[in-house]
Amino acid sequence: MTEHCPEIQAALLGYGTVGSGVYQLFQRQKHEFPHKLGLCPVISRILVRDLSRPRRGADPALFTDRWEDILHDGDIRIVIEVTGGIEPARTRILEALRAGKSVVTANKDLMAEHGAELFAAAEEAGCDLLFEAAVAGGIPIIRPLKQCLAGNYITEIMGILNGTTNYILTRMSRDGMDFDTALQKAQELGYAEADPTADIEGCDAARKLAILASIGFNSRVVLSDVYTQGISGLSAKDIAYAEEMGCCIKLVALARCTPSGIEARVHPMLLPLGHPLATVHDSFNAVFVHGDAAGDLMFRGRGAGSLPTASAVLGDVCEAVRNLRCGCAGRVGCTCYKQIPVKKMEDTENRFFLRMQVEDRPGVLANVASVLGNNGVSIAQVIQKARTADTAEIVVITDRVQERNFSDSLAVFSGMSVIRKISAVIRVYDE
Amino acid sequence: MTEHCPEIQAALLGYGTVGSGVYQLFQRQKHEFPHKLGLCPVISRILVRDLSRPRRGADPALFTDRWEDILHDGDIRIVIEVTGGIEPARTRILEALRAGKSVVTANKDLMAEHGAELFAAAEEAGCDLLFEAAVAGGIPIIRPLKQCLAGNYITEIMGILNGTTNYILTRMSRDGMDFDTALQKAQELGYAEADPTADIEGCDAARKLAILASIGFNSRVVLSDVYTQGISGLSAKDIAYAEEMGCCIKLVALARCTPSGIEARVHPMLLPLGHPLATVHDSFNAVFVHGDAAGDLMFRGRGAGSLPTASAVLGDVCEAVRNLRCGCAGRVGCTCYKQIPVKKMEDTENRFFLRMQVEDRPGVLANVASVLGNNGVSIAQVIQKARTADTAEIVVITDRVQERNFSDSLAVFSGMSVIRKISAVIRVYDE
Numbered sequence: 001m002t003e004h005c006p007e008i009q010a011a012l013l014g015y016g017t018v019g020s021g022v023y024q025l026f027q028r029q030k031h032e033f034p035h036k037l038g039l040c041p042v043i044s045r046i047l048v049r050d051l052s053r054p055r056r057g058a059d060p061a062l063f064t065d066r067w068e069d070i071l072h073d074g075d076i077r078i079v080i081e082v083t084g085g086i087e088p089a090r091t092r093i094l095e096a097l098r099a100g101k102s103v104v105t106a107n108k109d110l111m112a113e114h115g116a117e118l119f120a121a122a123e124e125a126g127c128d129l130l131f132e133a134a135v136a137g138g139i140p141i142i143r144p145l146k147q148c149l150a151g152n153y154i155t156e157i158m159g160i161l162n163g164t165t166n167y168i169l170t171r172m173s174r175d176g177m178d179f180d181t182a183l184q185k186a187q188e189l190g191y192a193e194a195d196p197t198a199d200i201e202g203c204d205a206a207r208k209l210a211i212l213a214s215i216g217f218n219s220r221v222v223l224s225d226v227y228t229q230g231i232s233g234l235s236a237k238d239i240a241y242a243e244e245m246g247c248c249i250k251l252v253a254l255a256r257c258t259p260s261g262i263e264a265r266v267h268p269m270l271l272p273l274g275h276p277l278a279t280v281h282d283s284f285n286a287v288f289v290h291g292d293a294a295g296d297l298m299f300r301g302r303g304a305g306s307l308p309t310a311s312a313v314l315g316d317v318c319e320a321v322r323n324l325r326c327g328c329a330g331r332v333g334c335t336c337y338k339q340i341p342v343k344k345m346e347d348t349e350n351r352f353f354l355r356m357q358v359e360d361r362p363g364v365l366a367n368v369a370s371v372l373g374n375n376g377v378s379i380a381q382v383i384q385k386a387r388t389a390d391t392a393e394i395v396v397i398t399d400r401v402q403e404r405n406f407s408d409s410l411a412v413f414s415g416m417s418v419i420r421k422i423s424a425v426i427r428v429y430d431e
Numbered sequence: 432m433t434e435h436c437p438e439i440q441a442a443l444l445g446y447g448t449v450g451s452g453v454y455q456l457f458q459r460q461k462h463e464f465p466h467k468l469g470l471c472p473v474i475s476r477i478l479v480r481d482l483s484r485p486r487r488g489a490d491p492a493l494f495t496d497r498w499e500d501i502l503h504d505g506d507i508r509i510v511i512e513v514t515g516g517i518e519p520a521r522t523r524i525l526e527a528l529r530a531g532k533s534v535v536t537a538n539k540d541l542m543a544e545h546g547a548e549l550f551a552a553a554e555e556a557g558c559d560l561l562f563e564a565a566v567a568g569g570i571p572i573i574r575p576l577k578q579c580l581a582g583n584y585i586t587e588i589m590g591i592l593n594g595t596t597n598y599i600l601t602r603m604s605r606d607g608m609d610f611d612t613a614l615q616k617a618q619e620l621g622y623a624e625a626d627p628t629a630d631i632e633g634c635d636a637a638r639k640l641a642i643l644a645s646i647g648f649n650s651r652v653v654l655s656d657v658y659t660q661g662i663s664g665l666s667a668k669d670i671a672y673a674e675e676m677g678c679c680i681k682l683v684a685l686a687r688c689t690p691s692g693i694e695a696r697v698h699p700m701l702l703p704l705g706h707p708l709a710t711v712h713d714s715f716n717a718v719f720v721h722g723d724a725a726g727d728l729m730f731r732g733r734g735a736g737s738l739p740t741a742s743a744v745l746g747d748v749c750e751a752v753r754n755l756r757c758g759c760a761g762r763v764g765c766t767c768y769k770q771i772p773v774k775k776m777e778d779t780e781n782r783f784f785l786r787m788q789v790e791d792r793p794g795v796l797a798n799v800a801s802v803l804g805n806n807g808v809s810i811a812q813v814i815q816k817a818r819t820a821d822t823a824e825i826v827v828i829t830d831r832v833q834e835r836n837f838s839d840s841l842a843v844f845s846g847m848s849v850i851r852k853i854s855a856v857i858r859v860y861d862e
Contacts, residue, residue, distance in 0.1 A: 025582050025724055035768035036581060036649070132579060138725035140571075140579030148563060148571030150467060151456050151745025218467070276731070279710055293456055293742035294569035294732060300707070301728035311724035314582025326759035337466035 005034035008321055011045040011070040013092060014083035015055055015063070018106055018133070019046070021310030022080060023058050029314065037321045041078065045070050071095055078320050080313060081105040082133075090114055097121040097129065102329050104316040106133035106309055112207035112223045115214060119334035126330045128323055130316035135208040136161060136285045138308030139301040140315070145215045145289065146335060152291030154216035157255045161208040161266075163283035163303040164192045164199040165231050165251040170281045173239050173248055179232060191283055191304075201230035202266040205253045212287070213255035213264050219340040221255070227265035227345040234268055238355060238424045241383070241395055242270050248278050249426065261343040270353055270428040346404040351380070351428035353397055359418040360392040367418060368394060375409040377401045391420060400430050436465035439752055442476040442501040444523060445514035446486055446494070449537055449564070450477070452741030453511060454489050460745065468752045472509065476501050502526055509751050511744060512536040513564075521545055528552040528560065533760050535747040537564035537740055543638035543654045546645060550765035557761045559754055561747035566639040567592060567716045569739030570732040571746070576646045576720065577766060583722030585647035588686045592639040592697075594714035594734040595623045595630040596662050596682040601712045604670050604679055610663060622714055622735075632661035633697040636684045643718070644686035644695050650771040652686070658696035658776040665699055669786060669855045672814070672826055673701050679709050680857065692774040701784055701859040777835040782811070782859035784828055787844070788852040791823040795849050799825060802847075806840040808832045822851060831861050 012019055026043050033040045046058060051065045067088070070076055079096040081103065083089050089110055093103050098121060105111070110118065111134045122129035132142045136159070145154070160166050164186055171182040183200065186192035198204045206226040213221040231251050242249050252269040255262065271278045276298050280286040285303025290296055302308035323329045358364045365384065372379060381397040398406065413419045443450055457474050464471045477489060482496045498519070501507055510527040512534065514520050520541055524534050529552060536542070541549065542565045553560035563573045567590070576585070591597050595617055602613040614631065617623035629635045637657040644652040662682050673680050683700040686693065702709045707729050711717040716734025721727055733739035754760045789795045796815065803810060812828040829837065844850045 021724075028584070028723070029582055032649070036766055138722075139728060140575035143579050144571035144575055147750060148574050148746040149742065150749040151460055151742050153459070218463070276710070279707070291569075291742060292459070293452075293738040293745070295736075295739055297570060297730075297732035299728075299730055302726045305726075307724040308726055311580065311582050311722060314724070315579040318581040319578060322762055323759075326757070326762050328754075328757035328759035328762065331753055331757050331759065335467055 005038070005040045008039045008041050008078070008324060009044040009076045010041050010078035010080055010317060011047065011073075011076045012043050013047045013079065013081045013089070015046050015048050015058070016082070017306045018082040018309045018313070020057055021306035022082060022313050025307065025310045025314050037318055037325065039321050039325050041317055041321050044076060045073065067092055071099055076101060077324055078102045078104065078317060080317065081107055082313065083107070085109055086113065093118055094121050097125045097127050100125055100127060102128035102320040102324065104130045104313055104320060106313055107131070108134040108204070108207040108211060112210040115211070115222070116220055116334070116336070122330060123333045128320045128329050128331070130319055131211070132316050133309050133312035135211050136287055136299070137301070137303040137305060138311045139285060139287065139299050139303065140312070141212065141287050141299050142215060144299065145212065146332065149289070149291050149294055152293045153257075154289060154291050155257050156290040157209070157212050157216050157287065158277065159209070159212070159253045159287035160250055160277055160280050160285055161205040161253045161287070161303065162199055162202075162251060163285055164196065165205070166280065166285070167191045167283045168200070169231065169249060169251065172234070172236055173243070176236060178236050179234060200232050202228040202251060205251060205266045209253040209255055209264055209266060213262060214336050216255065216289070217257040217262055217338070217340060218335050219262065219338040220336040221262060221264050221342060225264055225342040227267070229267040231268050233424070235424065238353070238426060241353070241355065245270070245397070247272055250277060252277070257340065258343075261341040263343050263348050265345060265348070268426050270426060272429060275429065346407065347402070349400050349402050350406070351398055351400050351430045352406055353395065353424065353426040353428050354422070355393065355395045355424040356413070356419055357391050357421040357423060358394055359420065360387060360390050361418075364392070364418050365394060367416065368396070371412045372396070372398070372409050375405045375412070377405055377409055393423075397428060436469070436471045439470045439472050439509070439755060440475040440507045441472050441509035441511055441748060442478065442504075442507045443474050444478045444510065444512045444520070446477050446479050446489070447513070448737045449513040449740045449744070451488055452737030453513060453744050456738065456741045456745050468749055468756065470752050470756050472748055472752050475507060476504065498523055502530055507532060508755055509533045509535065509748060511748065512538055513744065514538070516540055517544065524549055525552050528556045528558050531556055531558060533559035533751040533755065535561045535744055535751060537562070537744055539565040539635070539638040539642060543641040546642070546653070547651055547765070547767070553761060554764045559751045559760050559762070561750055562642070563747050564740050564743035566642050567718055567730070568732070568734040568736060569742045570716060570718065570730050570734065571743070572643065572718050572730050573646060575730065576643065577763065580720070580722050580725060583724045585720060585722050586688050587721040588640070588643050588647050588718065589708065590640070590643070590684045590718040591681055591708055591711050591716055592636040592684045592718070592734065593630055593633075593682060594716055595627065596636070597711065597716070598622045598714045599631070600662065600680060600682065603665070603667055604674070607667060609667050610665060631663050633659040633682060636682060636697045640684040640686055640695055640697060644693060645767050647686065647720070648688040648693055648769070648771060649766050650693065650769040651767040652693060652695050652773060656695055656773040658698070660698040662699055664855070666855065669784070669857060672784070672786065676701070676828070678703055681708060683708070688771065689774075692772040694774050694779050696776060696779070699857050701857055703860060706860065777838065778833070780831050780833050781837070782829055782831050782861045783837055784826065784855065784857040784859050785853070786824065786826045786855040787850055788822050788854060789825055790849040790851065791818060791821050795823070796825060798847065798849060799827070802843045803827070803829070803840050806836045806843070808836055808840055828859060
């Protein structure tokens, strides 16, 4: 069957970590495709920036540095974009769609910021725009959310969506490393990029969350809607305190659809060790979803890497091929048909872990407690332990409180001479 | 939009726990469907056995006890079968497909035994046959395996696929209950049926495993291919020994695609507490999948219950509606295009936990060890502890060994007067 199966041509934009993985999987699966799909997708062109760099694993004749070679080749029906970043990816995807080509992309930057524009172009052209690889690497999550759970009102999506930060936090917790050492280790292992800002400051996770929330809540959420705080301010001390309280600290991406609007934020969070996300270690990702019908679900796996991400790309390619074969490209388009407002972070409610250095004299704890009380912040737990010279360390866990009230308390603290330093403010998981 | 959206008619076969949940979700989602799907599916007929029984929640005019009312109604494009069992479900699904209706079913019995026949009928008719609800309730697993992971060679599927037995094992482990008490508790809570045989003897899990293995390995595996052993023989003592060794006991469904064939079995297993499946408690289900590209994945959620199962049904209905709208019903058909042999259980390799009562005199342990040694069974660990009157209890953990060799040892033991009883034989997880 393989020999006589009609081919369908795809072009690959990018031949880095993910691109070469995609090419490799096409080779591995070439004898399966005809049976699975009734058509055999092949990569007939690979776009790279610099043709002079040596490329391993693929026939040199496939490579080109001219986008036009792909755009104007009517035999190429599918464009696979794995270059990342906004431009030139955005322009190319729009051009590919307008030329009637289906698009598979791993580009979270683009989907989190220009999803609406790209979907509009796909719909107008009657083409597929598929992006399973944009979120959580090899974990099937886009199609399950969009299709399998279509009979649910999704009310919560909570995930560990960035493997680099999860690896760093795992090493800080398991091996007592400080942040800088753990980051360096992550870079040595290739988990973190030379410039790790997007990962450690939470921006990467925020992009993925914007995409998941848009699908889950049927309302467009973009990157700028997501409150974002990274992990670079975390110390080994905070992790030790968390452990003492039966918790771990994870960089959590959390989106909720509430009667008063959508909440979407990425920040470190104290999670009880019994929470399913607390068992997600190293560079693994996991997504927890709550639907009114399905209840609690969790999806877990490799959130990055060449072959896991390529696995997601290939699943989408198979989908695009099936749709082209059946003449139903664009079968599942944009599902953001609502306009639900996104809440400001200051209007959300949270519990807090607050670690501060105060002057070690009678009455200071009472001062702290009264500032919190005056701002409507109720205290769930206090630990006062470490003492050096004339400074005492106080850790306060609050009950659930509006962010605004808690910020007001912090503002008052900053003007009090007995409070020498606010060392950490970390949100605490609250059911 | 809702008012002017064309309707598409579906019929519901069965109005029990799952059927009434499906009806309820249709009502909840009716204002969403037009936007999500461009069409509004409605349940226009409900087939029940006994019309005289009172039915809550649905218009009495919808009910019928005549299958012909549905089969011969050309306006009904989708048949949703949630009655369970082989007949009359099989005949009705075949008739529905031949009449050009798409079919959504939650029927694991049928899919595990007659999947090939049903798929052939669906393909001939150009109709959808969707069955996400047949395995693991609300957890999206069929579509992820079949579509999202289509670029992988799946080599292992390991799951907790039966909530009843997992609930029983959780209570035995957490509360020290014996099997009968835990079963009774499960029945009181509605987790176990009046006749719990299919659940506790592993048959329910075996059906689901057959379905998952067929999809994962692209080769048809049927119920009779699955070696099945239940949990009714487990005692609290075995669970206590397991815990002492840092393990729990779960009813595990395991399928592997190896160079020498497919392995498919359901049996109790000692799992190290660090294994992701060890943290799946109560009536939750989870499926662990290994793909050559995606790596390790886990899907976890509610494996049964009215709304979780209805959630899976509704996801399939949305899929069927989209396919009908695009004229591509039957877009994803049977993917069992290989004929991989299924290995006999005796040809597989396992590690074993063996608990036995022996005569308490010198040399008996040496006898046991030499029988095992003579049959090529290597011992990893021995515990000898409990002693009553003249009987000692020995627990042996073996290294990995062929089932056949281990069975030969057991046969020898049964003829030895110093061995009074084989109290437990449980397989042990082995990476």
